[in-house]
Amino acid sequence: MADVADDARDWPTGRLLSTAARLVEHAWDDALAAHELTHSRVVALHLLLDGPTTQRDLARRAGVEEQTMGRVLRGMEERGQVARARDSADRRRTLVSVTDAGREALRTATGLSDEDPVLRVVEGTGSDPRAFRAALLALVQHFAARRWPDAPDGLDAPPDAGSPS
Template identity: 40%
Template sequence: MPLDPSTWPTGRLLSSAARRIEREFNAHLDAWDLNHASLPVLVHLAVQDHSQRELAAATGVTEQTMSRLLARIERLGYVTRKPHAEDRRRHVIALTEQGARVLREAADRERSEAMVARGLTAEEMRELRRLLTALVAAHPDPSDDDPAHPPRHR
């Protein structure tokens, strides 16, 4: 395939841009030992406490994957796991004060927008957002209403 991106199929362009921005965003999140998978968990927990099963369903991962992710962010002090009051087989996952602080810092909208907007004018950025919104609307996904991606962070 040619190296000139202007000759690439649109799907490859979109995928390549998304991967590059995701790598840059993960490098940003690395300052807090987070990644694109752990940040939505903190966002969910900022709204309310959840069980591991609820978090897995809300973020679209398996319970086993969520278990590993929670163990990691629990070691970092961002969440706590406590037995459920009525059902000792379940655990309640809660965001700690440190986790809330890290979420505010790591999910800073201006910094995230700057990563995406680099190389674009303000008008081009508005047009990109308009086109991406149209694409998202044309390709619905159950996670579209996911509080892990609240409108203020888009």
């Protein structure tokens, strides 16, 4: 691994950023797995905080296929993190809602992110973690607005359909 770190000094910024993002995502996945969570479940739980909605809407907002969201929801339902019920206004529709167990799972995930190892690494470089987060947010907002110019807020736009969330 030392060779990769040494070689990385000559990499373009975009390659450094995308490699860092993948490595951080792997670390995040490992931390979540220790609590029987996945990145996809955390995304769905977060979206469900807005209130009950359909599987189709969740999939659209998460930027995944409806079938993919169905698999995610099945796993969450087995763990008691979500519940499905017929929509009283339209009995043909099924609404998905977060349960107390789902809220607790999301609190666990939030607690894991509060212990963010990325920010500890940033602190170790002598940089300000708040400034680092602000710079990341600026990058996300800038490139999301370019990617989804019609979205009211670039952060609300879903990633490409079919990509894992």
